[in-house]
Amino acid sequence: MSELSDKDLKQFEQRFLARRDELRRIIHDELLATQREEFVELAGQVHDSGDESIAELLIGIDLAGRQRELEEMQDVEAALERITAGSFGECMDCGDDINRSRLDAYPTAKRCLRCQTRYETTQRGGRDATPSL
């Protein structure tokens, strides 16, 4: 169990929801801007998805220049799922609490700093590399 209070979790959740809406808007507009039929259709789904996760819809989508937003969207949705599941703030590798200051600076962190460092050492240059503090 993480040390975060319900109030903390609510604040993180609000932050993620706001960011998710922002990212959806960016991705939606970008999909429309491609004027490619299948992407324009996808933009409609992004727009209509309400509270549903859209990260899955977007897997494998090649939006040049928006890869960062797509990846962030997946991170934000995964973080929201962890809040729902009650595992937010715990390291996915060792199960320890993620340091609070690390979470404040980097709220979608999935690992404690120690595990993240080890992960990056083994995955250096990999697509999943997430910035450490």
Ligand SMILES: [Zn+2]
């Ligand atoms: Zn860890």
